[in-house]
Amino acid sequence: MNQQLSTQEKIVHSATQLFLEKGYDRTSVRDIASKAKINVSLMNYYFRSKEILFETIIDLLIGKSSASLKEILNSDLELHLKIKKYVSRYIDILIENPLLISFVLAVLNRNPEKLTKLKVADDLYNSEIFSYQIKNEVAKGKIRDVEPEQIFISILSLIAFPFAIKHMISQKNNFDHNEFIEFIEKRKIIIYEMIISYLKPNQN
Amino acid sequence: MNQQLSTQEKIVHSATQLFLEKGYDRTSVRDIASKAKINVSLMNYYFRSKEILFETIIDLLIGKSSASLKEILNSDLELHLKIKKYVSRYIDILIENPLLISFVLAVLNRNPEKLTKLKVADDLYNSEIFSYQIKNEVAKGKIRDVEPEQIFISILSLIAFPFAIKHMISQKNNFDHNEFIEFIEKRKIIIYEMIISYLKPNQN
DNA sequence: AATTAATTTAAACACTTGTTTAAAACATAT
DNA sequence: ATATGTTTTAAACAAGTGTTTAAATTAATT
Numbered sequence: 001m002n003q004q005l006s007t008q009e010k011i012v013h014s015a016t017q018l019f020l021e022k023g024y025d026r027t028s029v030r031d032i033a034s035k036a037k038i039n040v041s042l043m044n045y046y047f048r049s050k051e052i053l054f055e056t057i058i059d060l061l062i063g064k065s066s067a068s069l070k071e072i073l074n075s076d077l078e079l080h081l082k083i084k085k086y087v088s089r090y091i092d093i094l095i096e097n098p099l100l101i102s103f104v105l106a107v108l109n110r111n112p113e114k115l116t117k118l119k120v121a122d123d124l125y126n127s128e129i130f131s132y133q134i135k136n137e138v139a140k141g142k143i144r145d146v147e148p149e150q151i152f153i154s155i156l157s158l159i160a161f162p163f164a165i166k167h168m169i170s171q172k173n174n175f176d177h178n179e180f181i182e183f184i185e186k187r188k189i190i191i192y193e194m195i196i197s198y199l200k201p202n203q204n
Numbered sequence: 205m206n207q208q209l210s211t212q213e214k215i216v217h218s219a220t221q222l223f224l225e226k227g228y229d230r231t232s233v234r235d236i237a238s239k240a241k242i243n244v245s246l247m248n249y250y251f252r253s254k255e256i257l258f259e260t261i262i263d264l265l266i267g268k269s270s271a272s273l274k275e276i277l278n279s280d281l282e283l284h285l286k287i288k289k290y291v292s293r294y295i296d297i298l299i300e301n302p303l304l305i306s307f308v309l310a311v312l313n314r315n316p317e318k319l320t321k322l323k324v325a326d327d328l329y330n331s332e333i334f335s336y337q338i339k340n341e342v343a344k345g346k347i348r349d350v351e352p353e354q355i356f357i358s359i360l361s362l363i364a365f366p367f368a369i370k371h372m373i374s375q376k377n378n379f380d381h382n383e384f385i386e387f388i389e390k391r392k393i394i395i396y397e398m399i400i401s402y403l404k405p406n407q408n
Numbered sequence: 409a410a411t412t413a414a415t416t417t418a419a420a421c422a423c424t425t426g427t428t429t430a431a432a433a434c435a436t437a438t
Numbered sequence: 439a440t441a442t443g444t445t446t447t448a449a450a451c452a453a454g455t456g457t458t459t460a461a462a463t464t465a466a467t468t
Contacts, residue, residue, distance in 0.1 A: 007445080023314065025229035029426060039447055044427060051426095102313045105368050109306045110227065112371040149377060149387075150394055157365035162357055164309050164368065167316040173353060183353075190354055198398040211415080233456060243417055248457060255456095 008046045010036040016057050020099040023106050024054055055114075058107060061100065065093045074129045079137055082130070083155065084192045090159050091188055095181055101163040127152055143199040151195065158191045212250045214240040220261050224303040227310050228258055259318075262311060265304065269297045278333045283341055286334070287359065287399055292392045294363045299385055305367040331356055347403040355399065362395045 005013065014036035018027040029050055033040040047053035072086045094100060107114070131148035138145050162169060162184060170180050209217065218240035222231040233254055237244040251257035276290045298304060311318070335352035342349050366373060366388060374384050 023229075025227075026314065028424075030424090040426090041428080041448090042446070045445075049426075102309065105306065105309060106313070108369060108371055109310070110230070146394075147390075149373075150390065153366055153369075153373065154362055154394070154398065156369075157361045158358055161361035161365040161368075164365075165312060165360075167312055169353075169357065186351075186354065190350075190358070194358065194398060194402040197401045197404070198394075200401070232454075234454090244456090245418090245458080246416070249415075253456075 007038055007042055010038060011043055011046060012057060015053055019054065019057060020103050073127050079133055080196060083195055087155065087159060087191050088188045091184060094163050095184060098163055098166060101160045105164060141201060144201050146199065155191065155195060158194065211242055211246055214242060215247055215250060216261060219257055223258065223261060224307050277331050283337055284400060288396045291359065291363060291395050295388060295392055298367050299388060302367055302370060305364045309368060345405060348405050350403065359395065359399060362398065
């Protein structure tokens with residue numbers, strides 16, 4: 001399989017895997033080269049530096065997943081259904097790549113200055129329409145009086161954090177990978193119902 | 205102030221700050237030495253290696269905060285009140301040290317093998333009594349039928365994750381530090397009510 | 409005051425890091 | 439077949455890493 005790939009692709013492929021597993025600092029250029037079975041200097045030939053290679057990979061990783069999430073948030077779906085779809089889709093993405101969250105968090109805390117350039121801010125996290133929708137429902141008395149930002153952060157937290165502490169959860173409950181995924185799959189409904197029950201206006 | 209401290213204390217003090225801000229890998233022994241205004245080799249004299257110094261600091265950081273949380277979880281408080289106190293206390297701890305979560309997450313993903321030794325697993329995260337309490341309430345029909353683990357992870361996520369993405373939240377909403385804390389303070393009630401409203405048995 | 413122990417220092421060690429250089433190998437085009 | 443451009447290679451570079459050594463300084467003990 002590695003045979004079919006171009007040198008450039010081999011570098012990206014191997015580096016992505018290593019960055020996800022060990023992070024930027026613990027991955028050396030020689031690690032990447034030996035995993036991709038290429039000469040060390042080819043990394044500098046195709047990408048000018050390790051840093052640039054890293055940024056390329058960040059954009060690749062995040063760009064891939066963010067598009068469909070943004071689409072859901074900006075759609076004209078009814079609020080409840082939108083939340084349900086968003087939660088479900090987001091969890092599916094993270095199940096496909098369970099290391100993504102830890103990766104993004106690491107980037108966020110190592111290079112907070114690169115945040116603007118990072119697609120996360122724009123794509124994963126721009127929710128004008130969603131905010132407006134919530135404010136609207138509040139105004140109509142359909143849901144409890146809430147700050148959209150607080151709701152959005154809550155949803156995000158409930159979805160993403162378990163992946164960030166996957167090791168801890170798995171160890172405590174003696175989960176193998178499949179059992180962890182089962183645990184996470186259940187959260188699609190739990191998170192949805194948790195948010196919905198909170199949003200219900202006071203029934204006094 | 206640095207004058208009063210012993211060499212050993214100066215090392216721990218400076219290293220803690222650097223590890224929290226920049227992480228283990230991006231902090232060099234010479235960084236620590238120059239911040240503590242001591243000779244490089246004193247680090248190896250008092251602690252045998254950078255790794256051991258790091259583990260010492262992990263235990264210090266986590267041990268400090270975990271005690272009071274464990275106490276609340278294991279107390280015989282009524283469930284609702286227990287959750288309220290736990291959320292509030294946990295948030296207070298993280299406000300006091302907003303970098304703690306990112307630090308722990310970094311350790312968790314870099315050295316997952318050290319997890320057992322890490323006090324997190326035992327202290328922050330052992331909730332036999334809490335689990336039993338929830339199962340009990342479920343059996344009595346006082347709350348919805350839920351898995352205690354899912355509830356615990358949800359509470360943890362709602363509390364901790366916003367600190368892990370502090371930079372993102374602050375940038376998007378143009379928060380300075382105080383405004384971020386305000387945002388977080390509001391979550392004490394939000395998280396409590398979110399969990400409680402979810403736990404309410406079906407009113408059909 | 410003399411001797412022993414604890415602390416601090418500067419220098420060096422061995423190793424790894426990302427990157428560059430310049431020659432070699434290969435492919436393409438004239 | 440020759441020349442040109444692209445890709446790959448091995449070797450070296452300079453800088454930084456954690457740690458050790460052995461001498462110098464300070465403190466404690468007899």
